Amino acid sequence: MKFTERLLEHVRPIWHENHRHPFVQGIGSGTLDKEKFRFYMIQDYLYLIEYAKVFAIGVLKARDLSTMGKFAKLLDSTINEEMSLHRQYAARFGISHEELETAKPSPTTLAYTHYMLHVSQNGTLAETVAAVLPCAWSYWEIGKALNTIEGASEHEFYGEWIQMYASEEFGTLAKWCIDLMDELAEGKSETELHDLEEIFLNTTRFEYMFWDMAFNEAMWPIDE
Numbered sequence: 556m557k558f559t560e561r562l563l564e565h566v567r568p569i570w571h572e573n574h575r576h577p578f579v580q581g582i583g584s585g586t587l588d589k590e591k592f593r594f595y596m597i598q599d600y601l602y603l604i605e606y607a608k609v610f611a612i613g614v615l616k617a618r619d620l621s622t623m624g625k626f627a628k629l630l631d632s633t634i635n636e637e638m639s640l641h642r643q644y645a646a647r648f649g650i651s652h653e654e655l656e657t658a659k660p661s662p663t664t665l666a667y668t669h670y671m672l673h674v675s676q677n678g679t680l681a682e683t684v685a686a687v688l689p690c691a692w693s694y695w696e697i698g699k700a701l702n703t704i705e706g707a708s709e710h711e712f713y714g715e716w717i718q719m720y721a722s723e724e725f726g727t728l729a730k731w732c733i734d735l736m737d738e739l740a741e742g743k744s745e746t747e748l749h750d751l752e753e754i755f756l757n758t759t760r761f762e763y764m765f766w767d768m769a770f771n772e773a774m775w776p777i778d779e
């Protein structure tokens with residue numbers, strides 16, 4: 556069994572809940588309240604700024620030029636392709652780039668990005684990949700699943716979101732992360748594999764929390 560198959564086996568119930576989450580289901584049916592999506596899109600923009608930095612750490616920790624180049628490509632495509640989708644949605648909501656970049660992160664966005672950055676700054680390359688893998692992989696799976704719903708990818712508002720995450724380009728990068736995880740897991744001890752599993756589980760949990768945070772538009776319980 557490949558290591559990534561073992562990882563997936565471990566978190567399958569959470570991935571199932573991600574697919575069933577009303578936020579994800581609402582994108583698929585096209586009925587998601589646009590205010591909730593607006594909240595998500597701003598928080599996701601802030602999330603992606605920090606997520607892109609993890610790929611920069613990947614460049615730093617890579618042992619060969621090919622891996623460095625792939626991390627650089629992931630960084631570039633996050634900032635210039637994935638985040639351009641968010642900029643387009645922001646324009647539709649009448650939100651400026653400045654407003655996007657200076658928005659305040661929610662507690663979940665802060666906790667998730669800080670955890671990823673902590674693991675990648677302090678851990679090995681394998682640990683860095685384990686931290687970002689659920690992000691790339693689970694979005695690709697969700698994109699593909701929503702893309703099978705008739706008419707969903709042509710929806711006037713949510714269609715582009717589905718097209719982005721179901722796309723071959725996004726899938727190729729997610730697949731590269733999966734293959735790299737398997738490669739890096741080779742020859743590791745059971746203790747090291749268990750540690751990687753724990754990191755993968757934690758960011759998988761954060762993925763679920765992010766959908767929930769967006770659906771509930773959850774900021775700090777007490778405003779300043």
Ligand SMILES: Cc1ncc(CN)c(N)n1
Pocket residue numbers: 599602603637689690691694762765
């Ligand atoms: C929270 C989250 N996780 C993952 C992705 C996919 N890069 C995203 N856009 N946002």
